[in-house]
Amino acid sequence: MRVVPNFLPPRPAGRLIVIGAGKASARMAEAVEQHYGPCEGLVITRYGYARPCKGIEIVEAAHPVPDTKGELATRQLLDRVSNLGSGDTVLALISGGGSALLCAPIDGLTLRDKRDLNRALLASGAPIGQINIVRKHTSRVKGGQLATACYPAQLITLMISDVPGDDPSLIASGPTVGDDSTPQDAIAILDQYKIEISPQIRTAITQHPNVVAKHDPRLRNNQNHIVAAPSLSLTTAAQIATRDGCEVQMLGDALEGEARDLATEQAELAISLCPMVNDTGKPLLLLSGGECTVTRRGDGIGGPNAEFVLAAAIALNGQPNIHVLACDTDGVDGAAEVAGAYAGPDTLITALKQDIEPSVALANNDAHQFFEKIGGQIITGPTLTNVNDFRAILICPES
Structure with a gap:
């Protein structure tokens, strides 16, 4: 992938961890290692989209409806970036498809809940921007939450856009980008498109405002770059x-x-x-x-x-x-x-x-x-x- 090296800084002196999710993420990881040499990290991509990497672990999972392998890989990815220091650097490789591949349901939701909700959203006719608002408010990793998991490390995110307007907060539901939507916004979208949810799911969404606001100080170490677009x-x-x-x-x-x-x-x-x-x-x-x-x-x-x-x-x-x-x-x-x-x-x-x-x-x-x-x-x-x-x-x- 020719565009990725154009956005890579000199290899950091400290620890470098490469993470990512999306249909293009494994190919992006391959390009990173071609530029830097072997790296440590974990990237989640769709079944059939893996690429050979020397140090970065590539995990394949289901898309567009998440599966247990994606949920387990997301937990492992979060473990990789926990307990980092300000001298460490995380390179996140994000592309379309990451919304399904990064699967970490909020408390009160099961993977089955997420799968059923995802199917209903995809069949509803709702535009991707509204679908991703709901996804953010049912996840522990989207809507800037992956970025706060990496804090206080330096975070560089390279994105391949698959969304109209190239809004970074919508690409893969913006795991490293802050968002000002609310749980009430998510509920309103579900109601607008007549997507039936149980009282338990409704309560889980409204009681877990985990999405990270755009001006949250934990996002101050972030750099976000769109490397390719429609x-x-x-x-x-x-x-x-x-x-x-x-x-x-x-x-x-x-x-x-x-x-x-x-x-x-x-x-x-x-x-x-x-x-x-x-x-x-x-x-x-x-x-x-x-x-x-x-x-x-x-x-x-x-x-x-x-x-x-x-x-x-x-x-x-x-x-x-x-x-x-x-x-x-x-x-x-x-x-x-x-x-x-x-x-x-x-x-x-x-x-x-x-x-x-x-x-x-x-x-x-x-x-x-x-x-x-x-x-x-x-x-x-x-x-x-x-x-x-x-x-x-x-x-x-x-x-």
Whole structure:
């Protein structure tokens, strides 16, 4: 990972401990050891995302719903940073996915409670910012609490952003970043999205205001750096497309909302731009990033990127010369081992020839199985990075 060494200071003279969590964290740890040599520490990543390190222990755990291995690894990580002094340095490597991988429930909550709550949040359609507020107030490690566990050691956090707007407090629920939200904010979000919780869970949240305020003096030794962000993937794609003769229009790197609604909006935009493309004779590439949501309505297998492509294909209705692609840059769309999907002018025809009704698949949130059947899935395997969703709509001239 080329960007990590640019943010590493000279190796500290005292003790250096490397910790981290997220889908990109193991690859970041590998880059740290390539720069510094063997280091001590522990990093938690998703199953299948481990990398070889000489000194840093890499633990794989479940994502997006936490498991016992993640909970145990989080306890071990906290033990690694306990009892440090002001002459010690902690290097934290944080990327998207860390919210599930760093699992330390507050008193009164069990791992099962956390798992059930996490599933409900992911199915609710709530934006990632609100989901992460709830996660912070049900955790003993998020919302700046990992930073206070490291205090008084010096703490340097390198982050790869997967959130709209690149707010450090939202990346992996901000384990090293202070937060001014309250337990009441978390309860209000649960009520807003009609997520049912037991009286015991409600009491546990309201009685444990563990989140660390932004101006807490225990955060004074912190440095937080975003080393990569969604805009980087879009900028790189734009450069390649321009080199290959395309016009490029950026629609934004921090778009949120229901995947199917955003897809319809962008499909309609693409159709409206067809006359201009025909006039110029040059292909036009529409690029966007951000994090869409899916409100769970059916019992199918889907993810926000595949659902975006399916909804776009329906809205385009076989429009000639328009192609759509959407992928999660970490290689995992939702909970499936699929990065995303592709659709073109013949997608609906191909489906109907196989007696597959696209609108039924969309209503059932079954986009992954839809594209698996017609051959439209994009499968990359672990990419070892995570800079959010990548969406591209290519409009070609009729000629």
